[in-house]
Structures are given as structure tokens and as C-alpha cells.
Amino acid sequence: MPRAVSLGPLAAIVGFLAFVEFTSGILQGFYTPMLTDIARNLGIHDADVNWLEGTQLMLSALVVPAFAKLGDMVGHKRMLVWSTAITAAASFVLPFTDSFPVFLAAWALQGFYVVWLPLEIALIWSRSRRAGHPASLTMKSAGVLVAALEIGAISGALAGGALIDVLPLTTVLLIPAIAVTACFFVILFGVKESPELTGGRLxxxxxxxxxxxxxxxxxxxxxxxxxxxxxxxxxxxxxxxxxxxxxxxxxxxxxxxxLIDVRMFASPSLRPIFITAGLFGVSVLGAQAPLSTFARTDPEVYGYGLGTQGFQTSLLIGVYLIAMIAGALSYSSVARRLTPRITLMLASSLVAIGYLLFVPLHDTYAQTLTNMVIAGLGSGALVAALPAAAAAAAPPTQTGVATGLTNSVKTVGGAIASCVFGIALASHLVGGSGSDGAEGTAGSLSGYLTVWIVCGLTAAVSVVLLAFVPKLAFSDAPEAQERAAVS
The missing domain is CATH 4.10.860 (DNA Excision Repair, Uvrb; Chain A)
Incomplete structure (x- = not known):
């Protein structure tokens, strides 16, 4: 009974935060099937879609360190409320402009949602310490949150792909804004603040x-x-x-x-986690837009691509996200059997295999789907594992900063990759005479091959780095907890 009583409030908070991550998933999945439609509405090329992703990731990289530190100082819930308000305001700008600079600025500000997951993990960790076994409880909670995120992304991708085929773009773009507004009130009235705050000045x-x-x-x-x-x-x-x-x-x-205790980068447990997060950002963030535009490219015009429509693209993304849910939910149980370190290595290996398979196998819908499922299983596990592992390995007063750093470093990796991938895709814009008259708008096949090779190799490097992490890192074992306290 005492354990059930102590876990009750934590379970309630996880439930409310799961809705927050469901909304985050809507934001991440809803727009992907319609990126080509957005590009045509703004009068830009497919390769220029990476500007949207790159600027949002850049702003996110700036926001996460500040909000993570402020979360430890003044409250994780408080910073969740502020970031959600900014995200909602930016989301309401997108439907009502066809100016690329204005759309770009609003899209970037919408990126404040990236601070949600690290703030939530820090909040859960601060409460699970009182219930005992914080590492295992945080791993389980992280799996639930990431599953909610991916379910939201699936719902968003399916809804976005279906609606863009039948409704005007302005109407479709209003839906995420309404969802974020609802999320704001859920946080405001449903989530309790962290019990222990460090105070101080930013x-x-x-x-x-x-x-x-x-x-x-x-x-x-x-x-x-x-x-x-x-x-x-x-x-x-x-x-x-x-x-x-x-x-x-x-x-x-x-x-x-x-703002950031850079000594954490010297920790034998945290350093590989941060590097892995940065390398993981290359594929999970930097490759999103290229995968969507490749699927929408007409093979009869350009000689490659899948030629999918909005809903077909959303189905492709939906299966990928289902694989991510499976990876996220299985992480904690696999980690208990094989240790978190080995599980992280297996997850990174799946990401590497999935993307490298794109090089020889990308001609059919089935081949692309198979590759994305393999990469999705590993990606889902990593999304859940990295902030939970950082929380377990960080000093108690730096939980928010450590979890935020995994997202921040991942975002930096994604921003850099987005710029590099944009250069690769734009290096040889391919002309054509499609039905939409969008001549010269498709990225080059060599650019897409570059994207897949870079994503695969960076994931493979992560496997090697994680091999040097201490065996019991990120667990509730006494040795791991002692190391985290002094790191």
C-alpha cells in the first residue's frame, strides 16, 4: 500500500504529461505529409524546405539550455507553461501567411515544443526519487511519454495527409494550433510543480x-x-x-x-550519451524532410522517388512511427535484461542498418517501408532512452540541465545535418515537367544517397562510443548511483 500510494500522484502526472507529448507528436507528424504543398504555397523549392527545419532546430538549440536551467531553478512546470504559450502563438501565425520570411519566423518559434520532453523527464525524476528506484521508474515513464508522442505523430501524420487532399491549406494548418492551446490548459491545471528547486540566477x-x-x-x-x-x-x-x-x-x-556545467561532458557515463544524442539528431531530425520529399517525388518525371500522394506519404510515416512506439515501449524491459548500455547499442545498430539499407533498396514502397521500420525501432528506443539515461547519470541538482542537454545536442546535430543535407539536395536540382508545373524543384538522387549514408554512419559511430560506457551506467545499481553523485 505505501508504494501504491507514493506512486499514485506520479502516475497521474505521467498521464497528463502523456497528453502533452501526444500534442508534441501532432506537431511533429502533422506537417510532414504536406511539406511539398507548403513549399508550393510559399513558392519555394523542395530543397528549401530544409530552411524551415534548420531554423526551427537552430532556435530550439538556443532555447533548450536556458529553459532546462530555468526549470531546475524556478520550476519545470512553469517553463512548460511558458514554452507552450509561445508554441501556441506561433502555430496560429502559420495558417494566415503566404510570406516565406514570416512563415519561417513563426515555424522557428513553434520549435519551443522541443523543451517539453526534457522538462517532463526532469519533473518525473524529481518525484520518482521519493518513491525509490528513480532510474527504472523514469525509464518506464519515458517509454510511456515517447509512445504518446509517437501516437500523436501517427494521428497527426494520418490526419494531415488525409485533410490536405480535401481541404484548403489554411484550414488544415489551424488544427495544430488548436491542439497546442488545449495542451496549454492541461499543463496549467493538471500538472503539479517539481518538489525540489535549486533557485539561483540565470x-x-x-x-x-x-x-x-x-x-x-x-x-x-x-x-x-x-x-x-x-x-x-x-x-x-x-x-x-x-x-x-x-x-x-x-x-x-x-x-x-x-548555465551548462561543462564538466558533465567529462563524465564517463554522460559524455557518450551527449555525443550519441548529437549523432542521433542527424537522422531523427535532419532526415525527416528529405524522406518526405523523396516519397513525394514522381519517378516517371525524375527517374527516382515513390510518387506518393499526401495520404500515402502519411501511411508511410505512420508505420515508421508505430515502429518507434514499439521501440520506446520495449526499451525498459529490454534494458532490465541486457542493461541500459547494451540496449542503447542495439538501438543505435538498428538505426544504422535501417538507413544504410536505403542505399541499395529505395526503388519501391515496400523497400522504403522495410528500411523505415528497422530504423524506427531503434529510433524509438533512443528517444526514450537518452533523456532517461542522462537523468540517471547526472548529479541530483543538474537533472533538468542534463536531460535538456540531450535534446539540445540532438537538436544541434539535427540543425547541422539539415543544413548539410540541404546543400546535398540542392547541389543538382533536377528539372522536370510534372503536372503541377514545378520544374526544377526535386532534389538530386545523389543528395538523397548522401543523406542515407551519413545517417547510417553516424549511428554506427554511436555504437562504438557506447561500448566505452561503464557497464552499470543509467541503472539503479548502487555503483551507478554513486558514480552519478560524484560525476
């Missing part, structure tokens, strides 16, 4: 330094895409961003209450 100097570093790097990559790889300004911005990152690290080491 490291504004550190925030400015890391923001300019990320802007410089992603800006340099964007200019590379526009001006070519021989552009000196682009490379200068990238070098400046790296230099600012080094300055940020030195400043944080001397700060009493840093």
Missing part, C-alpha cells in the same frame, strides 16, 4: 555566448548552402562559432552557477 553571459556560437555555426552552414563550399564568409562564421564555443566552455568552468 547565467545570461553564458547564454549569450552559446547563442552566438550556435548562430555563427548554423549561419555559416546556411551560407555554404547558398554560396557554395568555396565561400570564405561561410567558413569564417563556422570557425567563429567554434571559437565562441571554446570561450563559452572556459567561462562556464569559472562560473559558480553555470
Amino acid at each position: 547565467d545570461l553571459v553564458g547564454l549569450v555566448l552559446i547563442s552566438f556560437a550556435l548562430i555563427a555555426v548554423t549561419g555559416g552552414l546556411s551560407f555554404l548552402r547558398l554560396n557554395g563550399v568555396a565561400d570564405p564568409l561561410s567558413w569564417g562564421l563556422i570557425v567563429l562559432g567554434i571559437a565562441l564555443g571554446a570561450v563559452f566552455a572556459r567561462f562556464e568552468l569559472r562560473h559558480d552557477d553555470p
Whole structure:
């Protein structure tokens, strides 16, 4: 009875947070089947869709460190409320503009939803510590949240793909905005605040330094895409961003209450997790738009692609997301049998296999579907595992920061990959005379091959890195908890 009583409030919070992740899934799945329609409405090429993804990921990378730290300081629920309000406001702008700059700005601001999952994991961890076995409880809860996320993504993708074929784009784009508004009130009235807050003041100097570093790097990559790889300004911005990152690290080491405790990157348990998160972002974030536009490319016009319509594309995405749900829900049970470290390695291996299979097998719907299912199983496990593993390995006062860092580093990896993939796809825009008259809008096959090879190889590198993680990391074993306390 005492255990049931102690877990009751935690289960209720997980239930409300599952609705939040369901809404997050709607945002992540709803737009994907209609990216080509959005591109035509804005008058841009398929390759330029990566600008939407890249700018949203860049802003997300700036937002997560600040909101994760503020969550530890002033409350994880409070920051959930603020991020949801901003996301809702941005979502209501999208249906009412056909200006690419305005749409781009609103799309970027909508990216505030990326802070939801790390804030939720930190909130659950802070409450599960009182119930005992925080690592296992957080793993189970993370699996439930990610399953809700992917169910939302499936619902969003299926609804978006079906509605875009029968309704005007403006009407269709209103649906996510309404869903986020409902989510705002669920958080406001249904979620209780974290019991333990650290207080303190936000490291504004550190925030400015890391923001300019990320802007410089992603800006340099964007200019590379526009001006070519021989552009000196682009490379200068990238070098400046790296230099600012080094300055940020030195400043944080001397700060009493840093925005990001960079010493966590030296932890034998946390360092591979952060690197894996960055490499995972390449495929789970950077490859989303290319997969959608490849499926929509007409093989009769361009010689490759699947030629799917909106609903067919949403079905493809839906099966991929079902595989992610299976991976997320199976993570905790597999981890109990094989240890979290081995499970993470297996998940990364599935991602590598799935994307590398695209290189020889991409000509039919069935081949593409098979590859996405394999990659989806591994991706779902990683989405659930990475923030939970970071929470288990982090010092108790840095839970929000550690879980936020997995998302932030993953977002940076996705932003960089999005820029690189945009360059690859735009390198040889393919002309054609499709029924929509969209001549010269399809990305190159060599660009798509580059996307799949990079996604596969980065996942393979993660497998090697995770082999060096301590055996009992991310578990409730006393040895792991002792290491986390001193790391």
C-alpha cells in the first residue's frame, strides 16, 4: 500500500504529461505529409524546405539550455507553461501567411515544443526519487511519454495527409494550433510543480555566448548552402562559432552557477550519451524532410522517388512511427535484461542498418517501408532512452540541465545535418515537367544517397562510443548511483 500510494500522484502526472507529448507528436507528424504543398504555397523549392527545419532546430538549440536551467531553478512546470504559450502563438501565425520570411519566423518559434520532453523527464525524476528506484521508474515513464508522442505523430501524420487532399491549406494548418492551446490548459491545471528547486540566477553571459556560437555555426552552414563550399564568409562564421564555443566552455568552468556545467561532458557515463544524442539528431531530425520529399517525388518525371500522394506519404510515416512506439515501449524491459548500455547499442545498430539499407533498396514502397521500420525501432528506443539515461547519470541538482542537454545536442546535430543535407539536395536540382508545373524543384538522387549514408554512419559511430560506457551506467545499481553523485 505505501508504494501504491507514493506512486499514485506520479502516475497521474505521467498521464497528463502523456497528453502533452501526444500534442508534441501532432506537431511533429502533422506537417510532414504536406511539406511539398507548403513549399508550393510559399513558392519555394523542395530543397528549401530544409530552411524551415534548420531554423526551427537552430532556435530550439538556443532555447533548450536556458529553459532546462530555468526549470531546475524556478520550476519545470512553469517553463512548460511558458514554452507552450509561445508554441501556441506561433502555430496560429502559420495558417494566415503566404510570406516565406514570416512563415519561417513563426515555424522557428513553434520549435519551443522541443523543451517539453526534457522538462517532463526532469519533473518525473524529481518525484520518482521519493518513491525509490528513480532510474527504472523514469525509464518506464519515458517509454510511456515517447509512445504518446509517437501516437500523436501517427494521428497527426494520418490526419494531415488525409485533410490536405480535401481541404484548403489554411484550414488544415489551424488544427495544430488548436491542439497546442488545449495542451496549454492541461499543463496549467493538471500538472503539479517539481518538489525540489535549486533557485539561483540565470547565467545570461553564458547564454549569450552559446547563442552566438550556435548562430555563427548554423549561419555559416546556411551560407555554404547558398554560396557554395568555396565561400570564405561561410567558413569564417563556422570557425567563429567554434571559437565562441571554446570561450563559452572556459567561462562556464569559472562560473559558480553555470548555465551548462561543462564538466558533465567529462563524465564517463554522460559524455557518450551527449555525443550519441548529437549523432542521433542527424537522422531523427535532419532526415525527416528529405524522406518526405523523396516519397513525394514522381519517378516517371525524375527517374527516382515513390510518387506518393499526401495520404500515402502519411501511411508511410505512420508505420515508421508505430515502429518507434514499439521501440520506446520495449526499451525498459529490454534494458532490465541486457542493461541500459547494451540496449542503447542495439538501438543505435538498428538505426544504422535501417538507413544504410536505403542505399541499395529505395526503388519501391515496400523497400522504403522495410528500411523505415528497422530504423524506427531503434529510433524509438533512443528517444526514450537518452533523456532517461542522462537523468540517471547526472548529479541530483543538474537533472533538468542534463536531460535538456540531450535534446539540445540532438537538436544541434539535427540543425547541422539539415543544413548539410540541404546543400546535398540542392547541389543538382533536377528539372522536370510534372503536372503541377514545378520544374526544377526535386532534389538530386545523389543528395538523397548522401543523406542515407551519413545517417547510417553516424549511428554506427554511436555504437562504438557506447561500448566505452561503464557497464552499470543509467541503472539503479548502487555503483551507478554513486558514480552519478560524484560525476
